[in-house]
Structure formats: structure tokens, C-alpha cells
Amino acid sequence: MVHQIRGAIMTRLTTGFAGSALLACAGFAQAEDISATALFAAYERNQIVAEDGYNGRRITISGRVSAIEDAMMGASAVFLAAGENGKSVRCHFPKNAKPELAGVKVGDQVTFACTVEYRMNSTIHASSCSRN
Numbered sequence: 001m002v003h004q005i006r007g008a009i010m011t012r013l014t015t016g017f018a019g020s021a022l023l024a025c026a027g028f029a030q031a032e033d034i035s036a037t038a039l040f041a042a043y044e045r046n047q048i049v050a051e052d053g054y055n056g057r058r059i060t061i062s063g064r065v066s067a068i069e070d071a072m073m074g075a076s077a078v079f080l081a082a083g084e085n086g087k088s089v090r091c092h093f094p095k096n097a098k099p100e101l102a103g104v105k106v107g108d109q110v111t112f113a114c115t116v117e118y119r120m121n122s123t124i125h126a127s128s129c130s131r132n
Helices: 002-013 016-025 036-045 047-054 095-101
Strands: 033-035 058-070 076-081 088-093 109-120 123-131
Touching: 033 036, 036 047, 036 058, 036 076, 036 088, 036 109, 036 123, 047 109, 058 088, 076 095, 076 109, 088 095, 088 109, 095 123
Parallel strands: 033 058, 088 123
Antiparallel strands: 058 076, 058 109, 076 088, 109 123
16 A cells, blocks of 8 residues: 555656645755755655655755764764754765765754665664765
């Protein structure tokens, strides 16, 4: 049934003007720019529509840095605050991105270009990020 719903949503999303109106109503920006808070809010409004609209798509995400950590195998991850109760967008950077992240600090307002992957609990994961 979920696949039927997703198929119906995608059909409506790709049918010209009506699809554009539905996309705008669902909370998707027509441009490639979105705040971490707005991205998370889109997933909370309707996760099925948000997954179909964002997962696998390269977008520009802006927000306030809430944490920076080493990820697996020498890569880095920067968390952008996306609301209350620990909601965040985890931006995964490749191993060679450490020099471009050297000046980033918790509390900074930043913008990253990333590919949205998925939401798990209170975190949206984005990969292949670069500093904008």
C-alpha cells in the first residue's frame, strides 16, 4: 500500500502545473536552498512526500552548527540544528574535507551543499557535503 501511495504522489508531482502546486504546498522550495529547520519540518509534515522529494537530491542546506565530530574512517560530520529536542541534519563530509572544515565552530551559521539520504528518528542524514 505504501508503494501505491508513493506512486500516486510521484505521478502527481511530475504532472506539470498541478505537480508544481502540490510540490509547493508540500513545503518544498522550488530552488535548491533550504534551512535545516525547514527541511526537518517537511519530513514531519509528511515523511512519504519528503522522502520522494528530497532523498537522493543534492540541495543547499543552511543552519547553525550544533556539533562537529569525526565519523567513520577519518571522515567528518557536522550537525545543523533543526529544531527542539535534538532535531538535526547530519552533514557527512569526505575524508579530504577536513581542511575546509577547520574554521567551522559550534554556533556558526553555515551553508553546505549535500545529497539528502534519509531520516532516522531525530536526524536527517546528508552525504557528499561540501562547504558553500
